[in-house]
Amino acid sequence: MSNATASIITIGDELLIGQVIDTNSAWMAQELIKAGIWVKRRVAVGDDRDSIWNALTEEAEQADIILITGGLGPTADDITKPLLCDYFGGKMVMDEQVLAHVTHLFEKVFKRPGPLLERNRRQAEVPDVCTVLHNARGTAPGMWFEKEGKVYVSMPGVPHEMKGLMTDEVIPRLGKRFVGAAIESRTLLTFGIGESALAERIKAFEEALPSHIKLAYLPNYGMVRLRLTGSGPGKAALDMELDQLFLSLQQQIPDVLVTNRDEPMELVVARLLLSSGKTMATAESCTGGYIAHRITAHAGSSTWFRGSVVSYANEVKQTLLDVPQAYFETVGAVSEEVVKGMIAGVLNRIDADYAIAVSGIMGPGGATAEKPVGMVWIAVGSKSRVQTKLFQFRFDRARNIEMTAISALNLLRLFLLEEHPAS
Amino acid sequence: MSNATASIITIGDELLIGQVIDTNSAWMAQELIKAGIWVKRRVAVGDDRDSIWNALTEEAEQADIILITGGLGPTADDITKPLLCDYFGGKMVMDEQVLAHVTHLFEKVFKRPGPLLERNRRQAEVPDVCTVLHNARGTAPGMWFEKEGKVYVSMPGVPHEMKGLMTDEVIPRLGKRFVGAAIESRTLLTFGIGESALAERIKAFEEALPSHIKLAYLPNYGMVRLRLTGSGPGKAALDMELDQLFLSLQQQIPDVLVTNRDEPMELVVARLLLSSGKTMATAESCTGGYIAHRITAHAGSSTWFRGSVVSYANEVKQTLLDVPQAYFETVGAVSEEVVKGMIAGVLNRIDADYAIAVSGIMGPGGATAEKPVGMVWIAVGSKSRVQTKLFQFRFDRARNIEMTAISALNLLRLFLLEEHPAS
Numbered sequence: 001m002s003n004a005t006a007s008i009i010t011i012g013d014e015l016l017i018g019q020v021i022d023t024n025s026a027w028m029a030q031e032l033i034k035a036g037i038w039v040k041r042r043v044a045v046g047d048d049r050d051s052i053w054n055a056l057t058e059e060a061e062q063a064d065i066i067l068i069t070g071g072l073g074p075t076a077d078d079i080t081k082p083l084l085c086d087y088f089g090g091k092m093v094m095d096e097q098v099l100a101h102v103t104h105l106f107e108k109v110f111k112r113p114g115p116l117l118e119r120n121r122r123q124a125e126v127p128d129v130c131t132v133l134h135n136a137r138g139t140a141p142g143m144w145f146e147k148e149g150k151v152y153v154s155m156p157g158v159p160h161e162m163k164g165l166m167t168d169e170v171i172p173r174l175g176k177r178f179v180g181a182a183i184e185s186r187t188l189l190t191f192g193i194g195e196s197a198l199a200e201r202i203k204a205f206e207e208a209l210p211s212h213i214k215l216a217y218l219p220n221y222g223m224v225r226l227r228l229t230g231s232g233p234g235k236a237a238l239d240m241e242l243d244q245l246f247l248s249l250q251q252q253i254p255d256v257l258v259t260n261r262d263e264p265m266e267l268v269v270a271r272l273l274l275s276s277g278k279t280m281a282t283a284e285s286c287t288g289g290y291i292a293h294r295i296t297a298h299a300g301s302s303t304w305f306r307g308s309v310v311s312y313a314n315e316v317k318q319t320l321l322d323v324p325q326a327y328f329e330t331v332g333a334v335s336e337e338v339v340k341g342m343i344a345g346v347l348n349r350i351d352a353d354y355a356i357a358v359s360g361i362m363g364p365g366g367a368t369a370e371k372p373v374g375m376v377w378i379a380v381g382s383k384s385r386v387q388t389k390l391f392q393f394r395f396d397r398a399r400n401i402e403m404t405a406i407s408a409l410n411l412l413r414l415f416l417l418e419e420h421p422a423s
Numbered sequence: 424m425s426n427a428t429a430s431i432i433t434i435g436d437e438l439l440i441g442q443v444i445d446t447n448s449a450w451m452a453q454e455l456i457k458a459g460i461w462v463k464r465r466v467a468v469g470d471d472r473d474s475i476w477n478a479l480t481e482e483a484e485q486a487d488i489i490l491i492t493g494g495l496g497p498t499a500d501d502i503t504k505p506l507l508c509d510y511f512g513g514k515m516v517m518d519e520q521v522l523a524h525v526t527h528l529f530e531k532v533f534k535r536p537g538p539l540l541e542r543n544r545r546q547a548e549v550p551d552v553c554t555v556l557h558n559a560r561g562t563a564p565g566m567w568f569e570k571e572g573k574v575y576v577s578m579p580g581v582p583h584e585m586k587g588l589m590t591d592e593v594i595p596r597l598g599k600r601f602v603g604a605a606i607e608s609r610t611l612l613t614f615g616i617g618e619s620a621l622a623e624r625i626k627a628f629e630e631a632l633p634s635h636i637k638l639a640y641l642p643n644y645g646m647v648r649l650r651l652t653g654s655g656p657g658k659a660a661l662d663m664e665l666d667q668l669f670l671s672l673q674q675q676i677p678d679v680l681v682t683n684r685d686e687p688m689e690l691v692v693a694r695l696l697l698s699s700g701k702t703m704a705t706a707e708s709c710t711g712g713y714i715a716h717r718i719t720a721h722a723g724s725s726t727w728f729r730g731s732v733v734s735y736a737n738e739v740k741q742t743l744l745d746v747p748q749a750y751f752e753t754v755g756a757v758s759e760e761v762v763k764g765m766i767a768g769v770l771n772r773i774d775a776d777y778a779i780a781v782s783g784i785m786g787p788g789g790a791t792a793e794k795p796v797g798m799v800w801i802a803v804g805s806k807s808r809v810q811t812k813l814f815q816f817r818f819d820r821a822r823n824i825e826m827t828a829i830s831a832l833n834l835l836r837l838f839l840l841e842e843h844p845a846s
Contacts, residue, residue, distance in 0.1 A: 013637070013639055013652075014639060014641050014650075015448075015449075015452075015465070016452055016461075016462040016463070016464075016465065017452055017453070017456055017462070017608070017650075017652070018448070018449035018450060018451070018452030018453035018454075018456070018462075019449070019453075019610075019641060019648070019650065019685075020449065020641065020643075021444065021445075021446050021449045022444075022445060022448070022449075023444050025438075025441070025445070025467070026438075026441035026442070026443065026444045026445075027441060028441070029438075029439055029440055029441030030440070030441035030442075033440055033441070038439075039439040039440070039441075040439070040468075040469070040474070041439075041466060041467065041468055041474070041478075042438070042439065042465075042466070042467040043464060043465070043466050043467075044448070044464065044465040044466075045463075045464055046463070047639075051463070051464070055464075058481070073618055073640065073642070074618055074619040074622065075618055075619070075621075075622040075640045110617065112617070112620065117619055117620070117623055119619050119622060119623065120619050137817075137818065158642070160818045160819060160822055185440070187442075194533065194535070195496055195497055195498055196497040196498070196540055196542050196543050197535065197540070198498075199497065199498040199542060200540055200542065214436070216436055216437060216470075217496065217498045218437050218442060218443065219496070219581070220443075225442070227437075227440075227442065229436075229440070262442075282733075284712075287716075287719075288715050288716055288718065288719025288720070288724070288728075288731075289707075289712030289713070289714070289715030289716040289719065289731055289733060290712065290716040290719075290720075291712070292711050292712030292715075292716075292733045292735075293710075293711055293712040293713040293715075293716045295711065296710075296711025296712065296713075296733075296735060296824075297711070297713075297820070297821065297824065299785075299786070299787055299788060299820055300788065301711070301735075302735055302736065302789075305711075305735055306735060306736040306738070306739060307732070307733045307734050307735045307736055307739035307743070308712055308731070308732075308733035308735075309730070309731075309732060309733070309743070310705075310712060310715045310719075310730045310731035310732075310733065311730050312715075312719060312724075312725055312728055312729060312730045312731075313725065313729040313730055313773075313774075315729070315774060316729060316730035316773055319772060319773070319774075320730070320732070320743065320772055320773070349742060349743055350736075350739055350742070350743070351736075351738060351742075362722075363722070364722055365722060365723065366725075394560075395560065395583045396583060397720070397722055398720065399583055401719075401720065
């Protein structure tokens with residue numbers, strides 16, 4: 001039993017001139033894999049008739065399912081819908097259900113005064129050779145075409161509209177249409193070991209893997225994720241095989257293993273805190289609120305996260321975190337003394353059990369001879385115990401902020417493991 | 424004079440299973456356009472010999488320049504380099520300069536003990552038919568191939584390594600090799616008007632555009648960016664023509680125009696603050712530090728941003744922002760009273776001229792009958808004047824956080840314009 005394959009075509013000049021980063025494709029790929037469909041290729045083309053037409057033809061030679069996003073907006077730079085109509089040999093017709101939905105959205109939800117614009121009315125026109133898919137979240141409907149055994153689905157490129165359509169309409173329909181082998185994967189996260197050294201340590205494991213199971217290395221900001229992906233006729237047997245291999249893999253790298261789930265560092269910290277009913281706070285200088293943002297991006301974080309003082313100006317470190325003014329004149333803001341003081345201060349001001357404090361130079365400006373760009377002091381701790389560590393990161397501001405956040409969360413993780421070794 | 428075209432091939436299973444979002448391509452496209460090179464297509468393929476081989480052949484039929492990222496790491500899932508060697512008919516040889524660089528990196532920078540691993544040594548092997556491009560930031564060198572008038576460049580997929588290679592090596596070399604027509608663009612940002620309504624207002628302008636200038640609509644989180652892009656033989660004449668059209672476009676939409684630069688909302692606020700020598704702070708509940716993070720992601724923000732209190736727990740709103748406890752029992756945390764109190768509190772605690780305060784329900788949990796998911800109170804103001812506004816956003820947590828941040832920054836922008844109309 002083989003798996004259906006998909007190709008994703010994204011349409012829009014904005015993708016080719018780099019003004020928009022394509023986050024849709026990654027999300028779509030994850031959902032397709034869960035449904036047992038491999039993504040074979042992704043192609044981005046501009047708002048150009050020939051380019052789109054050729055992409056449709058080419059991708060149909062490579063995959064069973066062609067998912068198309070973008071090019072369906074109400075403005076004149078959108079040429080996709082008439083092209084799809086021609087490509088599949090239909091003619092445009094008004095869909096009364098879609099028209100009612102578009103009218104409802106503009107009148108009741110967007111509350112735009114006046115009659116429906118002609119350009120919005122036209123959003124309810126669809127080729128008569130497609131199955132219309134209801135887009136609850138927006139004005140452009142999804143369209144499902146079939147031709148020579150291949151399925152083509154066109155969706156708007158607005159991420160939350162595409163997600164709604166995929167979840168409610170496309171994935172369930174594809175699930176009925178294509179039944180393939182199970183695809184399963186297991187992902188773990190390591191910290192503090194490079195890709196090469198890691199590969200060296202698990203070389204024998206990797207070489208002994210059966211051919212239907214692949215190991216991938218995904219390095220990212222000082223972390224390397226390892227992913228085992230397998231496919232097989234039966235989900236139960238595949239799950240058992242993967243579980244066994246995954247356990248064996250973990251046992252070979254206990255010292256660098258952060259988590260055996262596909263989750264970000266902050267959710268590892270979250271589980272450690274939740275298991276002992278504890279909470280945390282952050283005192284952030286150079287990360288400027290980014291650690292708190294990473295944490296609060298997750299629903300339910302209010303259970304274990306209390307708040308943060310973003311002490312970007314040194315004066316705020318004094319007034320809200322009680323760091324003695326003298327430190328700034330002697331050791332300076334980027335110092336062990338200051339991050340220790342920030343921990344004490346934030347735990348004094350915010351009722352939390354543990355805290356993270358960071359102070360560093362993110363660049364490109366702000367460096368001195370003694371304190372280069374990328375130098376960061378991190379402290380983690382409780383009211384009774386604090387650990388500090390000096391880091392020297394490299395390259396650009398965005399990377400330094402990211403590295404600081406991940407390193408700080410990892411230090412707190414290790415600190416919590418020492419406090420509650422049983423977790 | 425026509426422009427050279429490029430196609431970007433990204434290699435890696437991780438891109439097809441959705442575990443990594445491709446941010447490289449957008450950055451590359453921006454740099455290429457500045458060099459007068461249009462990106463025609465982007466293709467992502469897996470770590471599979473046939474897929475990569477076919478992509479090379481196909482893209483060479485479409486573009487003059489084929490840029491390849493990924494597939495060059497030190498682990499066994501990387502098959503790209505030997506494939507490129509075969510494709511261009513070469514054989515692998517050790518490059519002594521690259522070997523010296525790799526050895527230096529592991530010994531001096533990564534400080535890894537022991538001799539160089541064989542897998543790292545192999546990173547210094549290159550096909551003898553390529554020009555080696557020095558990768559100052561990592562171990563995998565860039566490789567420049569030429570075949571039948573087309574240029575192919577292979578680079579590692581690690582973003583900051585790819586960026587270093589593009590800036591230092593690839594773009595300068597492409598600039599010498601391909602001289603094309605100038606490509607220029609102008610981008611403005613609108614807020615508070617939908618794509619359709621905007622298109623309706625500037626319909627006559629759009630229809631009168633000459634064929635070598637295109638207008639694109641880029642909607643994103645309540646904002647629509649409008650971009651004029653043109654190409655022409657002379658940069659000076661094109662600049663003048665674009666400037667004139669761009670000015671005319673701005674004059675038609677003064678009420679919704681946020682900025683006539685291609686910049687995010689927070690940098691518009693920054694310029695307003697800088698022009699009057701003022702500073703700001705934030706008091707964030709539901710955004711959890713995200714507004715502060717957006718601000719501090721920009722170098723130089725310490726000039727106009729002082730800090731933030733992330734009062735995720737209500738208790739922090741009381742202790743650090745002096746919001747009366749009674750509010751939480753009467754009107755609740757998501758209320759006009761509380762965000763007003765947060766403004767007063769944060770400006771009392773942090774020495775800034777202006778502040779933003781937000782409190783809302785981001786979902787999926789936390790909603791009540793009176794306070795649904797997406798309900799957010801935002802306040803902006805100074806010690807002497809505060810404005811508040813109630814918002815009702817829709818859909819998911821990530822989108823609600825984003826919409827809240829942008830709406831809050833926009834409210835402060837309008838507030839600052841009222842304070843200093845001359846700005």
